[in-house]
Amino acid sequence: MRIPNDVKVILNKLNESGYEAYVVGGCVRDSLIGKKPKDWDICTNAKPEETMEVFKGFHIIPTGLQHGTITVMLNGEGYEITTYRIDGDYSDGRHPDAVSFTSSLAEDLARRDFTFNAMAYSEEEGIVDLYGGVEDLKYKRLKCVGNPTERFNEDALRIMRAIRFSSVLGTKIEENTHNSMVELYKNLDKIAKERINVEFSKMLCGKTPMFLLSEYHFIFSYIIPEIKPMIGFKQNNPYHWLDVWNHSLHVLFEVKEKDLALRLAALFHDIGKPSCYVESEDGVGHFYGHAEKSVEIAESVLKRLKYSNEIIDEVLTLVKYHDVQISLSNKFIRRMLNKMPKETFEKLLVLKKADILGQANVDREKRLGEVEKIGQMLTEFKMEEECFSLKQLKINGNDLIKMGFKPGKEMGIILNKLFEMVVEEEIENDYEVLKSYVERVYMK
Numbered sequence: 001m002r003i004p005n006d007v008k009v010i011l012n013k014l015n016e017s018g019y020e021a022y023v024v025g026g027c028v029r030d031s032l033i034g035k036k037p038k039d040w041d042i043c044t045n046a047k048p049e050e051t052m053e054v055f056k057g058f059h060i061i062p063t064g065l066q067h068g069t070i071t072v073m074l075n076g077e078g079y080e081i082t083t084y085r086i087d088g089d090y091s092d093g094r095h096p097d098a099v100s101f102t103s104s105l106a107e108d109l110a111r112r113d114f115t116f117n118a119m120a121y122s123e124e125e126g127i128v129d130l131y132g133g134v135e136d137l138k139y140k141r142l143k144c145v146g147n148p149t150e151r152f153n154e155d156a157l158r159i160m161r162a163i164r165f166s167s168v169l170g171t172k173i174e175e176n177t178h179n180s181m182v183e184l185y186k187n188l189d190k191i192a193k194e195r196i197n198v199e200f201s202k203m204l205c206g207k208t209p210m211f212l213l214s215e216y217h218f219i220f221s222y223i224i225p226e227i228k229p230m231i232g233f234k235q236n237n238p239y240h241w242l243d244v245w246n247h248s249l250h251v252l253f254e255v256k257e258k259d260l261a262l263r264l265a266a267l268f269h270d271i272g273k274p275s276c277y278v279e280s281e282d283g284v285g286h287f288y289g290h291a292e293k294s295v296e297i298a299e300s301v302l303k304r305l306k307y308s309n310e311i312i313d314e315v316l317t318l319v320k321y322h323d324v325q326i327s328l329s330n331k332f333i334r335r336m337l338n339k340m341p342k343e344t345f346e347k348l349l350v351l352k353k354a355d356i357l358g359q360a361n362v363d364r365e366k367r368l369g370e371v372e373k374i375g376q377m378l379t380e381f382k383m384e385e386e387c388f389s390l391k392q393l394k395i396n397g398n399d400l401i402k403m404g405f406k407p408g409k410e411m412g413i414i415l416n417k418l419f420e421m422v423v424e425e426e427i428e429n430d431y432e433v434l435k436s437y438v439e440r441v442y443m444k
Contacts, residue, residue, distance in 0.1 A: 006077060010055075010072060013054055020122075022044075024042065025112070084108035113161060136171075157196070157199065213249055235247070254353070265319050268301065272295075331424060331425050345378065393419050395435060
């Protein structure tokens with residue numbers, strides 16, 4: 001393991017003061033799979049007050065003294081140092097009622113969630129792996145430390161963490177761990193929505209979210225009840241060979257970009273379909289207005305799960321326009337850029353391509369070709385020369401005032417009408433042409 005110099009400084013200072021010290025948890029796991037750790041957590045048999053004495057003169061933040069954790073700042077980075085501890089009972093199913101410090105590394109590792117998160121390392125001893133974490137990583141296996149029912153009863157969020165790690169690391173959840181998740185998933189009621197959001201989002205941006213959403217659909221439809229009507233809902237439409245749920249998972253599978261808004265949109269783009277279903281006399285299913293209904297439902301879900309306004313706005317834009325009919329013209333591009341930023345339009349094209357790939361093979365190549373072509377046109381689109389917002393209109397409010405108009409609602413109506421005409425290529429975006437039109441139509 002390549003331990004950063006600042007971390008070595010901390011480990012050495014603890015060792016030189018007569019204490020044990022190891023890096024522990026995620027940084028060991030990530031190092032073993034060749035991934036650069038984001039954080040370096042350190043554990044020690046030094047009590048919090050002893051640790052603070054060792055680092056006297058350093059910038060110390062008492063992060064969580066009651067849980068034995070302090071943060072030492074070195075070169076602008078914070079490193080958490082935690083005393084070996086044993087957790088007490090978890091009466092709320094989320095936090096230990098109390099913790100007690102111990103001098104045993106083994107007892108500290110025993111309280112952790114999964115085997116590959118329960119490894120420690122020091123340069124003197126190498127890896128301390130008491131629960132087979134190295135082997136589980138090697139064989140891509142996710143397994144709880146000790147009794148999985150006890151682990152999930154202690155903290156129900158670990159159920160979501162198991163699914164997240166399985167998606168991100170591509171691991172298979174071991175049978176006993178799986179069985180305990182099935183037994184205890186309703187304990188997720190005890191977990192704050194913000195915490196579920198974090199694990200759900202990381203799972204969605206992992207390697208295999210579609211397979212886990214399928215296998216654990218009962219967990220996800222418990223967290224997000226709006227998903228349940230999608231499961232098994234047949235579409236009875238020549239463009240679809242999958243039910244609404246499996247189509248959505250297929251679309252998610254086709255979105256290769258690990259972009260949260262895009263993957264949320266892939267999952268929720270058709271969530272409104274079951275409530276919009278109508279069947280024509282020939283038995284063909286139709287979903288009129290499903291995009292708008294999907295926006296309404298997705299907004300409710302995303303707000304309940306405490307997503308940021310920025311994410312919500314982008315997801316809802318993608319869902320709203322996912323079914324828009326493509327027109328191979330600059331006029332279409334201008335229209336879309338009036339509704340969303342260029343980056344969001346690019347994501348919309350990714351979503352549309354994935355949506356087509358998740359449908360039946362009816363005119364598939366033609367429709368994919370249109371998405372590809374409009375993407376090329378967007379790349380060549382001269383943003384600075386085109387008009388896709390009022391700011392780029394060659395006439396403005398000050399010009400209208402000079403022509404004799406008074407500031408107010410009428411000016412806004414005129415400018416919006418001119419902008420709409422320019423976007424629709426009914427009039428040239430030229431000051432003299434626009435001025436002439438205003439004089440002819442509005443100044444009679």
